[in-house]
Amino acid sequence: MSNGFSRRSFLKTAGAGAAATSLVGVGARTEAASVLGPGPVPLSLKVNGAVKALTVEPRVTLLSALRNHLDLTGAKEVCDRGGCGACTVLLDGEPVAACLMLAADAVGHEITTVEGLGTPDKLSPLQAAFVECDALQCGFCTPGFVVAGTALLRKTPSPSLEQVKDGLAGNLCRCGTYGRVFEAVQKAAKSTAAAPRRG
Amino acid sequence: MAQEQKAKEVPTVTFTVKAGWEGAPRTLEVKAAEGDLKPWDLDSKLRVVKGRHPRLEAPLKVTGRAKYTYDISLPGMLWGRMVGAEVPAGEITKIDTSKAEALPGVKAVWTTEARTVRFAGQDVAAVAAVSPEVAEDAARLVQVTYDEKPYVTELEKAMATDAPLVYEEAQMPGNKEVPRRGNVLGPQRGGRGAGRGDVAKGFAEAAFEVEQTYRIPVHTHSPLETHGVIARWEGDQLTVYASTQGIFTVRDGVAEALGIDRKNVRVITEHMGGGFGSKLAPSATGSAFAIVACRLAKQAGAPVKLMLNRHQEHLCTGNAPSALMTVRIGAAKDGAFTAVHHRSFGSAGIAPGAGTGGPASSLYANTPNLKVEEHDVFINGGPAAPLRAPGHPQGAFALESAVDELAEKLGMDPLELRRKNESSPVRLMQYDVGAKAIGWERRNKKAGDPTTGNWLGGDPAPPRSKKRGIGMANGNWYVFARGSGVGAQVKVHRDGSVELFSGAQDIGTGFRTAMAMVAAEELGLRPEDITVRVGDTGFPEGPASGGSNTTNSVAPVVRLAAHDARTKVLALAAALLKAKPEELDAAGGKVFVAAQPGKSATFRQAAARMAGEVIDCVAERKKQYETLRQDIAGTQFAEVEVDTETGEVRMVKMVSVNDCGFPVNGLTAESQVIGAMIQGASWALFENRILDRNLGTMVNPNLESYKILAPRDMFEAVSILTPVANAGNNTSTAGLGEPCLVPTLGAIANAVYNATGARVRTLPMTPDRVLLALSEARRA
Numbered sequence: 010m011s012n013g014f015s016r017r018s019f020l021k022t023a024g025a026g027a028a029a030t031s032l033v034g035v036g037a038r039t040e041a042a043s044v045l046g047p048g049p050v051p052l053s054l055k056v057n058g059a060v061k062a063l064t065v066e067p068r069v070t071l072l073s074a075l076r077n078h079l080d081l082t083g084a085k086e087v088c089d090r091g092g093c094g095a096c097t098v099l100l101d102g103e104p105v106a107a108c109l110m111l112a113a114d115a116v117g118h119e120i121t122t123v124e125g126l127g128t129p130d131k132l133s134p135l136q137a138a139f140v141e142c143d144a145l146q147c148g149f150c151t152p153g154f155v156v157a158g159t160a161l162l163r164k165t166p167s168p169s170l171e172q173v174k175d176g177l178a179g180n181l182c183r184c185g186t187y188g189r190v191f192e193a194v195q196k197a198a199k200s201t202a203a204a205p206r207r208g
Numbered sequence: 209m210a211q212e213q214k215a216k217e218v219p220t221v222t223f224t225v226k227a228g229w230e231g232a233p234r235t236l237e238v239k240a241a242e243g244d245l246k247p248w249d250l251d252s253k254l255r256v257v258k259g260r261h262p263r264l265e266a267p268l269k270v271t272g273r274a275k276y277t278y279d280i281s282l283p284g285m286l287w288g289r290m291v292g293a294e295v296p297a298g299e300i301t302k303i304d305t306s307k308a309e310a311l312p313g314v315k316a317v318w319t320t321e322a323r324t325v326r327f328a329g330q331d332v333a334a335v336a337a338v339s340p341e342v343a344e345d346a347a348r349l350v351q352v353t354y355d356e357k358p359y360v361t362e363l364e365k366a367m368a369t370d371a372p373l374v375y376e377e378a379q380m381p382g383n384k385e386v387p388r389r390g391n392v393l394g395p396q397r398g399g400r401g402a403g404r405g406d407v408a409k410g411f412a413e414a415a416f417e418v419e420q421t422y423r424i425p426v427h428t429h430s431p432l433e434t435h436g437v438i439a440r441w442e443g444d445q446l447t448v449y450a451s452t453q454g455i456f457t458v459r460d461g462v463a464e465a466l467g468i469d470r471k472n473v474r475v476i477t478e479h480m481g482g483g484f485g486s487k488l489a490p491s492a493t494g495s496a497f498a499i500v501a502c503r504l505a506k507q508a509g510a511p512v513k514l515m516l517n518r519h520q521e522h523l524c525t526g527n528a529p530s531a532l533m534t535v536r537i538g539a540a541k542d543g544a545f546t547a548v549h550h551r552s553f554g555s556a557g558i559a560p561g562a563g564t565g566g567p568a569s570s571l572y573a574n575t576p577n578l579k580v581e582e583h584d585v586f587i588n589g590g591p592a593a594p595l596r597a598p599g600h601p602q603g604a605f606a607l608e609s610a611v612d613e614l615a616e617k618l619g620m621d622p623l624e625l626r627r628k629n630e631s632s633p634v635r636l637m638q639y640d641v642g643a644k645a646i647g648w649e650r651r652n653k654k655a656g657d658p659t660t661g662n663w664l665g666g667d668p669a670p671p672r673s674k675k676r677g678i679g680m681a682n683g684n685w686y687v688f689a690r691g692s693g694v695g696a697q698v699k700v701h702r703d704g705s706v707e708l709f710s711g712a713q714d715i716g717t718g719f720r721t722a723m724a725m726v727a728a729e730e731l732g733l734r735p736e737d738i739t740v741r742v743g744d745t746g747f748p749e750g751p752a753s754g755g756s757n758t759t760n761s762v763a764p765v766v767r768l769a770a771h772d773a774r775t776k777v778l779a780l781a782a783a784l785l786k787a788k789p790e791e792l793d794a795a796g797g798k799v800f801v802a803a804q805p806g807k808s809a810t811f812r813q814a815a816a817r818m819a820g821e822v823i824d825c826v827a828e829r830k831k832q833y834e835t836l837r838q839d840i841a842g843t844q845f846a847e848v849e850v851d852t853e854t855g856e857v858r859m860v861k862m863v864s865v866n867d868c869g870f871p872v873n874g875l876t877a878e879s880q881v882i883g884a885m886i887q888g889a890s891w892a893l894f895e896n897r898i899l900d901r902n903l904g905t906m907v908n909p910n911l912e913s914y915k916i917l918a919p920r921d922m923f924e925a926v927s928i929l930t931p932v933a934n935a936g937n938n939t940s941t942a943g944l945g946e947p948c949l950v951p952t953l954g955a956i957a958n959a960v961y962n963a964t965g966a967r968v969r970t971l972p973m974t975p976d977r978v979l980l981a982l983s984e985a986r987r988a
Contacts, residue, residue: 066341073340082279083272085481087432088518092912095432123272132267140266143875146883147716148269149432149481155270177919181911183432183482184716185886186879187922 045113052116056081057125067113071105072096074112075122083123083152087181094180095153098122104160106179123152126159135159135197144193146184153180158194167198218242218831225249227836227934229637234836238934241830244764245771245938248870255795256729257939258931260875263721264740265479265714274479277451278433278515282440286315288504288514289343290497291333291350292523293325296588296904297359297372300325300332300352307349308335313342316508317350318500325354326374326558327590328905329523331495336504336512359588361899363530363555366391366587374558374586382560382584392553394583396563403569403579410547410577414538418613422535422606423970424953426555426897427528428521429595430916433481435491435525436515437498439505444468446502448475451515453487453715454752458498459745461490465499477713477743484887485594486526487715488754492516493559494524494590522909526593527897529554529562533606537614543628547577550607553585554599556592560584564603567950570684570839571607573631589899594754597685597946601888601953608681608954609969612961616655622958623648623680634841635682638865638930642680645863645926646845651678656965656985673853676860677963678845683950685840687832687869687935687942688755694762694829695748698727698769700777702821704812706731706738708770712750712762713743717945718876719758723766725872726939730770731777732794733811748826756840756943761829763872764937768827776823781814835936840943842866844885844951846959852982855975857960859889859923862952866927869935869942881927881948888952890917893972 046067053062056079063078075081075098084107087095091106098107099121127133132140135158145151154177161168161176168176173191182190219242226249227236233250240247248254268274293300303319316336325332333350337343358372365371367390374391375381382393397403411417437458438449446468450458455475463470480487491498501514516525531554538547550569554562565580615622623643630636642648652661656675663676697709708727714720720742724735731738741747751761774794781799782789785807793802800808815823847860862885871877894915898907908914927948935942953971961967966981 066339068341076279077281077340080281081272082275082281085276085432086278087434088911090518090910090912092910093432123270127271129267129271129273132270136267136270139270140262143262143266143718143879145263145266145269146718146876146879147432147480147482148265148274149276151269152272155272174919174922181432181916181918183430183484183887183916184879185883185890185917185925187886187917187919188882188925189879191919191922 052113054112054115054120055118056120057122065112067111069112070108071098071110071112071115072107075107081122081124085149085152087149094157095150097153097156097180099156099160102160102163104157123155126155133159134200135162135194138193138197138200142189142193142196144186144189146186150180150182154182154190161194162198162201167202168194170195223247225934226251229634229930229932232633232637236836236934238833238835240833240938244830245767247934247938248940249933254729256725256735257872258870258874259725261721261725261735261873263718263876264724264736265720276433276479276481277436277438277449277477278481280438280449282438282511285438285511285513286336286338286508287340287343288334288336288501288512289347290331290495290500290514290516290520291347292329292520293332294328294352295325295354295356296328296361298325298354298356299323301355302353303333304351305333307351308346311342311346311349313338314346315510316504318503327494327588329494329520329590331500334500334504334514336508359904360391361587361589361901361904363532363553363585363587366555366585367553374588380586391586392583393560395581397581405577407547407549407577407579411536411538413540414546415541416614416617417536417538418610418617419534419536420610420613420969422533422609424531424602424605425971426530426589427595427891427895428897428914429484429486429526429593430521430911430914431482431484431486434516434518434521435487435497436513437501438511438513439502440511441505444472446473448473448498448502450475450477450498451480451487452477453483453713453754455711455713455743455745456749457488457752458490462498462502465490465496466502475745480713480715483715484596485598485754488594488752492525493593494526518911519909522897522906522914524590526595527557527590528595528598529556529592531562531564531602533564533603535568535606535610537610539614539618543618543620543625545572545575545629548572548575549579550603551581552603553583555585555587555589557589558586559591561592561598564599564606566600567604567607567684571682572629574629588904596884596887596949600683600685600950601891604681604683604950605953605957605971608951609957612679612958613967626682632839632841634837634867634930634932635843638841638843641928641930642843642845642863642865645928646678646847646861648678648845652962655962674849674851675963676847676849677959677961678847679955679958679960679962680843680845681951681954681958683842683844683947685756685943685947685950687760687838687840688757689832689937690751690757690761690829691832692829694750694765696762696765696769696827697748698773698825700773700815700823702815702818704815706733708738708740708766709747710742710750710762710766711745711747712758713753715753717758717880718873721876722759722872723762726763726766727770730767730774731811732799733797737797756946759872760869760935760937760941760943763939763941765827765829767939768830769825772825772827773823777811777814780817781809784809784814784817832936836934837932840867840947842947842951844955846955848956848959848963850960850963850978852964855978855982857893857973857978859921859956861924861926862889862955863926863928864948865930866944866948867930867932867942868944870931870933870940871929871944872941874929877929877944878927880945882925884949885925885952886917888949889923889956891971892953892956893917896972
C-alpha cells in the first residue's frame, strides 16, 4: 500500500444497522454508504452476552478489540494471519479467527470468547475434560482449542477421532499436546451424552 | 556430569538407600550434606509424589483467565515495536526516525549504536506509541540506509574458501584456541568431543564399517507466545514482566545493561507460553528488546509493552543450528563396535554452538576408539539458541541412522546390534519395555519387503502403495542440577492454609504442580491445599529452566522447607494428641499417631495452635551428591506408513521409554514426553527454516509455510517412564524435558527405511526426498 499502512482501509457499511459490512477501497462507489474512519469510531460489540461499547480505529481487528480494549485476553495473538487458531472465537456460534476479522465487521453478531464458555469455578464439560486429561502444557494455544472443540461438539456431539482431528485441524500446539486434546474432546462428548439434557 | 559449583567442604551425613529400579535394586551409600534428608528411594512409601495430578493452574488456562506476559495491561501503558535490519550484511549509514517521531501518538524512539549488520532482522530501531496499530505504523516509517555487503546464507556455500566472510577473523566469536579458516571454526575437540583411543587402529581392526553423511536444516523454536516484556519504572525501581525461562537471568542482564543495581529490578513471569530454550537470555540471542523496552519506558515516562511479532520471532530469537554430519562406525564380525568417528559442520548463524557430537561421545561408551570433531560455520543468519537438548537430536539422528545402516551390513537385527554395544544398564532394561510396547517382532525382517513383516496379524491384503515399517533409536542426556544458590519458602498460616514460594518459573512443564506435590507429601496434604507462588525475583532464588534442571534443582529444597514446616506442625499436634512428635505421621489432611491412626487431629487444628500467625520456613538447596547414575537414558520406537506413490510419510505410533529419576507427577511428565515426540516428528517430517539465497532473509517467517506438526498429522504417542532411584538428591528427581526428544528423529528415519528399504539421509523427510530415496533404492 502506498502509505505503507496495513489494514488502514476504509469501511463502508451498506445501510445503517445492517449486519453485513463490506470492505472496499477508497473511492469505491456505493450509494447510501457511510464511511467509517480513518479516525477512531464508536462501536458496540455483543461479547459473551453483554453489550460492550468501545472506540477504535476501523482497522482494529476483532482480536485487538477484545484483547486491548475489552481486556478479554483469552484469545491469543500468535501468528496474526489465521494460520494457528490461537485467536479462535465464536461468531454466531461459528469458529472464526479473530485476527482476520475487523472489529467493525463483528458489529451485530454474537461473539463468544473462551471466557464466555466457563469460569475457573464453573468449568464447561470440555474445559473440565481438558483439566483432567492434562490437555495443555504451556497453555497458550489452549483457549483456541477449547473454543474450536466447543464448536465441534455443538455440531457433532459424538465425534470420531478423525472428526476430532478435522474439527481442530486449524489449531497449532507447539508443546505437542494434541493427543490429550483429542482425548479431552472425546471425554467431554461422552460426559455430555451421559448427562441428562437440559433446556 | 552433575553440574555443580565447587563448594567449600561441607560436613556430610551418610544415608543407606535402596537405589536402582524395579527388578534391579541395589543398596547404595550416599554422602549428603549435613541437614539434608534421606533420599526417597525404592523403599519410600510415597503417597502423593509419583502419583498423577492435574496441573493446578489448568482451570485458569482453559478459561482464558491466566494472564501471560502478552496479556498484561498496565494503566497508561504504551506499545513498543522493534525495527529489524532489512538486509543480511552491511553497514548502517543512516537511521532516520523523523517521520516516525512526527506521527501522532508516538512517545519514544530508540536507535541502535551498532553499525555493522550481520543478519536480516538484527535490532536497528524501536518505537513506543499509544496503540499497537500506531506503533506498527511508526515502525514502518523508520528509514534506514545501508552500505550493503556480500553475504552468505547457506551452510555449504559458507564453507567454501571464497565465501563472503561473516566475520573478520579477529572479530569471530568462539574459543580463540580453536583453528579458524574463512567462516569455519573447528574442529572443537574439548569437553565431550575429546574422544578416546585411536580410531585409525579401530577401523583397521573392523570387519565391517559404514560411513555416511546426514543433513538437517535449521529449525526455529516457534513458541506460541513470542518473546516480549512489559517494563515499568517507579522512580528507580524497575519492574519487568517477561516471557522468559529465566527471571533471574533477565534481572541480572537488564541491571547490567542499564547500569543499575539488580536489587532495584523485579522480574515476574507467572505464566509462560513456551520457550524450548529460546527464552534463556536476558532478551534473546539475536535481539536486546528487553533492554530497549526498559529504555523506551524511561524515555516516555510510561510503562511499555514490547512483544515481538511472529516474523521477528523467527528471525532473531534463536534457532537450532543446521548440521552436516559424517558418521563412520567400524565393527567386529560379532557386531562389537571397534571405532566411532563423528565429524560435523553446522551453522548457528552468526554464533558458535553448532556441535552435534554429544550422542556419539556418550552412547555406546564401551567402544574403545572414539573421535568427535565439531565445526561451527558462520552464515548471515540469526544466532542460534539452545533448543531442547541442543545438538543432540541432530547428532543422534546421524549416529543412530548409521548404526542402523551398519546392522543392515552385518545382517543383524538393529536392536540386537544396540544391545551388543550398550553401555547403560538402564537402557538395556528399556529395550525390552519398548520392543514389547511397539511390537518389534512385527517389523519387516527385510527392509521394504512387507511379506517379511507381520503387519495385519495375518491379513494378506495391505494397500499396495502404502508400506509400514518400525524403527528405533537411542538418546542420551545428563543430570544437570544446581546444588547451591536455590531456595524455597513454605508458610503455614494459623488458619491451616499453606503457601509455597519459589522464584523459578513454570514454563509449561507443570513445575508449579510438581512442587505442590513435593510439599504436600511432607505435610500430609493434597496438592490443591498448597498455594504455589512462582516466577518472581522477590521469591527465593531458582534456576533458569534450561538443561532439564528445574525440578531436580528445586524439588529437593522445597522438600527441605516443607519438612521443616512438617516438623513444627507435628510438634503442635503432639501436644494436642498427647504423643511424642516422633510417633506422629501426617497424611490426608490429618496428623495422627502412626501406630494408632484413629488417634488424630486435622492439620488445621494443629496449625491453629501456633504461637503467632505463621510458621515461616526458608530452606537452601544442599549439594547434589554422587549418585548411582549421572546420565539419563532413553530409547524410542516408531511405526510409520509411507505412501510409495506420493512419498508421504505418515506417523502411526511412537513409544518413548525414558528415565527421569523419580517422576514427581506422572500425568504432566508424560505430557512432556509425548510433546517431545511430537516436536521431534515435526522436525523429522516438516520443519525447515529457509533463508533466501538471493535476498538473505527468511522465506517462511510465519506458521503456515514454516510448517509444524498439526492435528491431522497426529499419531499414537505413548510415554513409558522407567523410574530410577537415585538420581542424586533427596527427591531422586532428574531431568526429563530434553532427553525424550533426543532419539526421535533417528527412530523415525529408521522406521522409514524399514518400511521402504530407502534411506533418507536429509531431513525433513518431505515427499520429494522420500521419492528420490525410493528411486535410488530401486536403482541400487
